[in-house]
Amino acid sequence: MAAGAGGWLDSHRAAYGGMRVCVTGGAGFIGSHLVEALDALGAQVTVIDDLCNGFRESLAGRSGRVRLIEGSVLDADAMSRAAEGASVIFHLAALGSVPRSVEEPMRYHRVNVDGTLAVLEVARRTGARVSYSASSSAYGDTPTLPKVETMRNDPRSPYAVTKLAGEEYGRAYALCYDVAFVGLRYFNIFGPRQREDSQYAAVIPRWAAAIRAGRKPLVYGDGSQTRDFTHVHNAVHANLLAGRATGTLEGETVNIGCGEKYSLLELLAQMNGVLGTSATPDFQPPRAGDVKDSLAAIDAAKRLIGYAPVVTFADGLRSTLLG
Numbered sequence: 001m002a003a004g005a006g007g008w009l010d011s012h013r014a015a016y017g018g019m020r021v022c023v024t025g026g027a028g029f030i031g032s033h034l035v036e037a038l039d040a041l042g043a044q045v046t047v048i049d050d051l052c053n054g055f056r057e058s059l060a061g062r063s064g065r066v067r068l069i070e071g072s073v074l075d076a077d078a079m080s081r082a083a084e085g086a087s088v089i090f091h092l093a094a095l096g097s098v099p100r101s102v103e104e105p106m107r108y109h110r111v112n113v114d115g116t117l118a119v120l121e122v123a124r125r126t127g128a129r130v131s132y133s134a135s136s137s138a139y140g141d142t143p144t145l146p147k148v149e150t151m152r153n154d155p156r157s158p159y160a161v162t163k164l165a166g167e168e169y170g171r172a173y174a175l176c177y178d179v180a181f182v183g184l185r186y187f188n189i190f191g192p193r194q195r196e197d198s199q200y201a202a203v204i205p206r207w208a209a210a211i212r213a214g215r216k217p218l219v220y221g222d223g224s225q226t227r228d229f230t231h232v233h234n235a236v237h238a239n240l241l242a243g244r245a246t247g248t249l250e251g252e253t254v255n256i257g258c259g260e261k262y263s264l265l266e267l268l269a270q271m272n273g274v275l276g277t278s279a280t281p282d283f284q285p286p287r288a289g290d291v292k293d294s295l296a297a298i299d300a301a302k303r304l305i306g307y308a309p310v311v312t313f314a315d316g317l318r319s320t321l322l323g
């Protein structure tokens with residue numbers, strides 16, 4: 001594994017060596033990094049992914065302990081086979097585009113809400129623990145920083161509603177059926193294998209491509225907007241912690257970020273530093289609906305699952321751009 005893997009990964013070895021686990025959406029961006037880590041830890045990993053936005057090649061190089069079931073979490077048979085014998089289901093499968101969710105709310109509901117219910121039903125039957133990929137989009141565009149889990153939710157798109165519904169169902173299954181469930185609200189995850197058309201920290205792969213092609217990176221607004229850019233290994237670490245947390249779990253959802261914010265202009269300066277370039281921004285009018293600032297409070301994640309970031313923004317950016 002790249003980007004500073006080592007101590008943090010080894011800290012999970014005793015828990016996951018030989019463990020059977022299921023990763024939904026494991027051929028996607030974050031899922032494929034989680035599968036890589038689980039494989040390196042010696043786990044027996046079954047991935048279920050319908051490859052609608054994932055790639056078989058993202059699993060290339062994995063050991064024989066990793067198998068892919070090409071199918072949907074909505075297919076009860078395929079989902080049952082994928083979770084057979086699994087102690088933990090890492091549930092990452094989802095449709096992820098906010099604008100597309102506005103065009104196709106029913107499809108997003110089916111995959112993201114019904115799909116999560118299908119996963120929870122399997123967990124209810126088998127006793128598997130569920131680590132659920134939630135989204136900071138639940139907070140909407142509140143100006144209050146940092147964003148804390150106790151704030152009122154303000155989902156502003158069908159996508160955000162579906163991700164929040166998954167959290168709420170997880171909590172209900174924890175309370176009604178004792179399913180051990182942890183939701184992880186990711187903040188702007190970035191890293192290798194992230195596509196330029198991805199929703200979240202896509203500014204990084206997009207600007208990298210522009211700078212390398214000698215074009216000016218597009219900046220919507222004045223570039224002072226800030227984000228809690230979080231390297232993907234932090235999301236992987238959070239999942240591994242959630243999959244083996246020992247405290248009482250009652251369906252809580254916690255923020256996963258770095259707890260630091262950087263402006264887009266700071267990001268560009270750092271990218272120029274890493275790439276040895278001096279690209280200047282191509283300023284464009286602000287985009288409607290863009291959140292001005294985003295920053296995670298990560299105290300609850302620390303309390304519940306012992307989470308602290310393992311890769312800094314600067315190190316993560318360097319390994320993503322140069323790795």
Ligand SMILES: NC(=O)c1ccc[n+]([C@@H]2O[C@H](COP(=O)([O-])OP(=O)(O)OC[C@H]3O[C@@H](n4cnc5c(N)ncnc54)[C@H](O)[C@@H]3O)[C@@H](O)[C@H]2O)c1
Binds near residue numbers: 030
């Ligand atoms: N990337 C981020 O910054 C971010 C932020 C907040 C939340 N999330 C959540 O994290 C999870 C992973 O995101 P990602 O960025 O890796 O996205 P991704 O699109 O790369 O990965 C999702 C994977 O799920 C698969 N999938 C979709 N529908 C499926 C279905 N019905 N059955 C089986 N597989 C299906 C896709 O083919 C894809 O491989 C998602 O749940 C997303 O909502 C991501």
